[in-house]
Amino acid sequence: MYSDKKKRRWPIVVLAAVLIAIGIYAGWKVSGTSSRDMEEESAVALQAAIQRSALQCYVVEGNYPPNLAYLEENYGLQVNTRDFYVVYDAFASNLPPYVTVHAKP
Numbered sequence: 001m002y003s004d005k006k007k008r009r010w011p012i013v014v015l016a017a018v019l020i021a022i023g024i025y026a027g028w029k030v031s032g033t034s035s036r037d038m039e040e041e042s043a044v045a046l047q048a049a050i051q052r053s054a055l056q057c058y059v060v061e062g063n064y065p066p067n068l069a070y071l072e073e074n075y076g077l078q079v080n081t082r083d084f085y086v087v088y089d090a091f092a093s094n095l096p097p098y099v100t101v102h103a104k105p
Helices: 010-061 068-074
Strands: 084-089 098-103
Touching: 010 068, 010 084, 010 098
Parallel strands: none
Antiparallel strands: 084 098
């Protein structure tokens, strides 16, 4: 027996297109979150590196460095000032400096 009905495939095509769009959107959101998390982790790592270098200077020389440039010149510290704001506040040579690092927007 012959049937003249056409199969309707458009619901399957629409469903597949919607699922692909949802997958692309979810991947985009996850990648944005992970890059933000990496920026925060990089800022924390840079802050820890600055604090370690300052402590090393204190152990070797007997006082904390007066500024960040001193650590860069004498202890090989490399600070990415293009991507981060760094606050290095040395109150006295016998007290550890106040260090904060924030990612630039």
